[in-house]
Amino acid sequence: MITLSVVVGDGRKYLIHHRSLQSIGGNLLNSATVSDLQPVFLALDAMLHVDNAVKGERTLPYRDVIKSMPPLKGLDPTDVLIYVTLPFTKQGDHVMFYKQPERRGFDTSYVNAVTVMSFQPGSDVIEDIHFTFGGKCFQPVVKIQALQQEMAGKCWSLSLVTTVLKSIGNLLDNRTTVTKDARHVAMAQAFKFMFAIEETISGKTDPNGPSALSTVDYESTRVFDPVGPDQPPEDAIRRPIPHSSALQMTCGEAVYLDDMPRSEGELYAGLVLSTRPHARIKDVDVTKAIALPGVTGYVDHQDVPGKNLWGCAIQDEQAFAETEVKCCGQIIGLVLAEDRQVAQEAARHVTVTYEDLPAILSIEDAIREKAFYTEELAKASHCLR
Structure with missing residues (x-):
């Protein structure tokens, strides 16, 4: 072990x-x-x-x-x-990992897969096969073992690729939480695994298949100015200086928000967010939310001391929407509770009544409504020119 x-x-x-x-x-x-x-x-x-x-x-x-x-x-x-x-793997076990990030490099996985195929010792007879998919599109993680009964006892050949992919596709089709794009990525990862097995067993691949096995080793780009031999070691000019938190992050000792233990009397906040792109707030009913066990209160713009405005360069945005929302996801209020799940659940019990207002969602809409930058706005110091 x-x-x-x-x-x-x-x-x-x-x-x-x-x-x-x-x-x-x-x-x-x-x-x-x-x-x-x-x-x-x-x-x-x-x-x-x-x-x-x-x-x-x-x-x-x-x-x-x-x-x-x-x-x-x-x-x-x-x-x-x-x-x-x-457990240790044994002779005849093939385990491979595939990752598809949302962008190049080592970003968060969009879809990742762990593929396992076991053969009877000293033969090409399949003993077990299963696929496990994770990443942002597979929450919770999905382990597909239904293929084991179908494939056990069969001798390996490339003709099994179609059978395996069809079975995986049918199983993923039954999961409503898996998007069409995620399904395609998962099947592509399974496809790569099957061809990798063929390469391992036979030592060769189908002429049309090598691209499925190609991998790219990513390497970060670092460019430093040369440092002269006469420059003192304590002189930091032109020298690469590690970030102050680099050691803590690479060693797993950096303390993030989720790493901090809860303080005594600490409450969790569930966000009440706008579901309209542009609307007038007519009423906010928090009765059902407040009635849930563990909920301690609700706060909105009326509870903000001083101005209900914030902003990095210019404080011109409302911390909590007051009478009108101007985008989906704009914060209307917070439900406070003793537990994170309770706070999030209570926020979903808040009923907001809207009066929809015209929304400009495209350039064509803006031209039709003549919603152009005015000369005064164009001269503002925080506008790009």
Whole structure:
């Protein structure tokens, strides 16, 4: 077994207040994450080993824990995650990871996949096959094991590619949360895996398939001015200076907002956002929201001391919409509660009554309504010229 320690410092890594989301434990147990580790540990049948002063040491399959996020099934807020174990792969196992970020490089995964195929030792007879998909488009993480019964016992050949892709496509079609684009990316990753298996087993690929296997090694671009031999070492001019937080970030010790433990008496806020691009606010009914257990109050523009305005260069935006909203997502108010989920749920119970106003959503609309920059606005100091 491979043991990966995730305990930091004095070992107090609570499952609700993670010490660091960049650590293995904090990453795996953060229900909101799109971590690349989640599908990997799920695909490889990871086991979580936790300890508790009352319940004692316990071992939980990660697949059971991640299914219920949130909350984390089988875990107590006072549990401590000691370590995570992964089984060794055996001869005939093929495990590969694919990642499709939203932009070039190592950005957050749009879709990632962990593909596993096992052969009977010393043969090309399939023993097991499953695909696990994660990323922003697969929340929660999806593990497809239905192919195992269909493929077990068959000898490997490229003719199986069509069968596998068709089966994956049908299974993903039944998931309403998976978009059409995400489905195509997931199937492309499965396609690459199948051709990689062919290359591993036979040592060659189909003439039309090599591009499916091509990978790109990304490297950051760094350009430094040369430093003369006579320049003193303490002189920082032209020398690359590490960012002050670089060591903390790379070592997983940087403290982010989610890493900070909750303070006594701290409340959570659920945002009440506009659902109209341009409308007049006629009424805001918070009765149902306030009645929910754990909700402590509601605040809006009437509760702001002083001016209800903010802005980086010029304070000309309302912190809370007062009588009119000018975009979808504009903040109308906040529901305060003792729990994050309760605050978010209560915010959805706030009923806002609107009177829709004309909205200019395109250049054609602006021309038709003659909504042009005026000469006075063009002369403003904060306008681009």
